Amino acid sequence: MSVFPRPFPALLGLALLPATSLFAQSVNTPTPAKVVQWTHLDPQKDNTMGISTQRTYDELLKNRIPTPVIVAVIDAGVDTTHEDLKRVLWKNPGEIVGNGIDDDKNGYVDDVHGWNFLGNRQGQNIDVDLYEETRLVARLKPLYEGKTRTSVPAARRAEYDLYQKVKKDFAIKVKEENEQYMELAPLAGQLEGINEQLKQALGVARIDTAVLRNPPGASTNPQLLQLTSQLYASLKSSGLPDLDAVVAQVKTGATETKKHLDYSLNLDFKPRAIIGDDEDDTRDHNYGNADITGPDALHGTHVAGIIAADRSNTIGIDGVAGPLVRIMGVRAVPNGDEHDKDVANAIRYAVDNGASIINMSFGKYYSPQRAAVDAAIRYAEAKGVLLVHAAGNESKNVDAVVHYPAPVPTTGTAYPHFLTIGASGSTNDAELTANFSNFGQRVDVFAPGVGIYSTMPGSTYGNESGTSMAAPTVAGMAAVLKSYFPQLTAADLKRIIMQSAAPVHTQVARPSDKKKVDFTTLSSTGGVVNLYRAVELATRQTAAKGGGASSAGGR
Incomplete structure (x- = not known):
């Protein structure tokens, strides 16, 4: 699971210290009031490479009426009790809490907020798994x-x-x-x-x-x-x-x-025995439990907060999306590498239960059951669901090495409903590109992914860095667009997000070798996402088609 940057930038390049690599930092601190998040700032007004979230709500969306949107977070787990998330969690309307019955007949018992493909019916869960x-x-x-x-x-x-x-x-x-x-x-x-x-x-x-x-x-x-x-x-x-x-x-x-070292690289470690399924049978989906939090919900909780932390309260942080966006938790990513079978089932579960957007802040470099994942990606395409995937944190050129799930099928062109996201920093200078971020023409856009402040387990908050943070920033943007312009298709969302990411001609260090290059060479758009420009573009294009989003002023 390439979620947090590893290796992290050499933080302390001091003469008296050896060079070191660090994981993404996480600081759990209770926060009594809203804080300023650089991600939401505006490049022109604030001289920070945020996505202009607050300006968008203040200037472009204040008189528009949103519609409900479900965003699935396929991850390691989400803290369902967090003070800044509990109001925005998806609630399965057909399921009765804790009665041990599959009330809605979708094949999953008590899936009130989502499903966990890393556990068994006795309530046991996998934490650490093997690398692929x-x-x-x-x-x-x-x-x-x-x-x-x-x-x-x-x-x-x-x-x-x-x-x-x-x-x-x-x-x-x-x-x-x-x-x-x-x-x-x-x-x-x-x-x-x-x-x-x-x-x-x-x-x-x-x-x-x-x-x-x-x-x-x-x-x-x-x-x-x-x-x-x-x-x-x-x-x-x-x-x-x-x-x-x-x-x-x-x-x-x-x-x-x-x-x-002890587990993920241990050839004799067999964590899958907890689940008891046939991991080679990708057609099987009858396993797991309803515990979407799991043993370690740090990563997924942070991701969920970036997308849609409660914007209506006076505490903690603001997610990108709101007020009618809901988070569906789908646990399929262990501490180690995810199984292709679980990823395919997680995508299908999210699609079948109403998600319009799926965030996938995980990845790996081998995919032995790729056909099952590709089929699930095609299923999402047929159902009109946008997939947003983190590009990876290994400073690799993904045109030369595939980072799975792959944005392009084994034959044909790139999926029209699949976005791959690199990580950018807060300043428009040599450090605009996160030095851990993967890059290449198969990366569609960059988004804020360095020092991102969001929700942590136990109703706390902290910073994390990674393309894992950049992807939910874009998933949140897509949710805003879908909420205020519900007629937009998954392909429309991808196109608008990419077209509105203006090229940035800043000289930056290429992550793989630190050679100075133009930022525009590191992705297919050469830009950083911006919600303000995306909403402007969506407004123009839907109006031109005669399908403008509903507005309070027009009623």
Whole structure:
């Protein structure tokens, strides 16, 4: 599951510290009142590369009447009790809560807010799963290890070649995870010491960008000034709020990396036994349970908040979409790589239960049951549902390597209802492109994905970075368009979002090699999404067709 950036940008490029890679940072803090989110700001008015959300509502949508829209979040889980999400959750109108009966006869018992394909009927759930490379090596090694290509029947040589390739990628992953763990484990203590020493030296309780920009009492200490200056630049570009968050995230990164080594890369680990299904039978959908939160809902909760956190209350954050947009939770993404079978079933579940838009902030580089996923994507197309997919966080050119689910079928042109989203930063300068983001002509547009503040489990809030955050920004935009212009098709939504993303001719570092390039070369549109321009375009185009959205002023 390539959800959070990994490796994360080298945050502390300091002479006294080794270079390091960090996971996306997450800071869980209760927030009593609404905060300003840079994502919602306007490039012209605020000099920030947001999507102009607030300006759109204030100027273009204030007299228009919205219609209901359901957005499915296929993810690791959503906290259904969160103060900023509970009002905007989809409620299955045909299901009675907790009676143990499939009231609406859709094949899923008690699916009040969605469905969980990573659990069993006894309420047990998968948390950590294998990487796809691990699953493939475990399956193919007994068949092909030690054999030559010529000794394998011609009909099985393609599979033999796959094993040779995936075996190398598996070894690379093992090496990278080991190196990362050896780096992160001791780094946590080192950073913690630096953080505490700086607090004492500067006489502050928290080392954030404000303190680092003007460190109190440091003017007579050149060494301290140099350190704070370097820290300020790194912290500002990363989107992290303070050094406490850095320390916490390094500790979390070390723990997660160890978990991947012990489980996700363990050829003998068999987590799927919890579910008890035949994972090779992609036609089977009769498994799972109604627990859409699961054991670790951080990622999905953050994604859901970006899309549609309650805009009508006075606490927390504002999602992009509202007020009649509802979130359907579909749990299919473990800590590890998702199964193609689960992804295909999750897409079909969302489509069959009324979703107009599906957010998919996950991905991988092998898809052994791709045909099942492609069939589900085509099913969504036939039913008029837009799919929004994160481009991935490995700084790869996705024109050269496929990031699944793929935006293009094995034959033919790109799907007309499938958007692939790269991650951008808040400033229109060399750091406009998130240095972890995948890129290429198969990336349709970029959207805010660095230091994104959103909902966290337990009615808390925090920052995350990744194309996982950029995709729901666009899914939220699509929901706004669909809500206020309900006649728009999935293909219309994709076209309008892409056409309204004006090209940005800024020199940026190409994520793969840090070479300076024009930002327009990193995606098919060369632009960053903008809700204001998208609504303007939708208004013009629907009016031209004689199907303008309803307006309070016109009644």
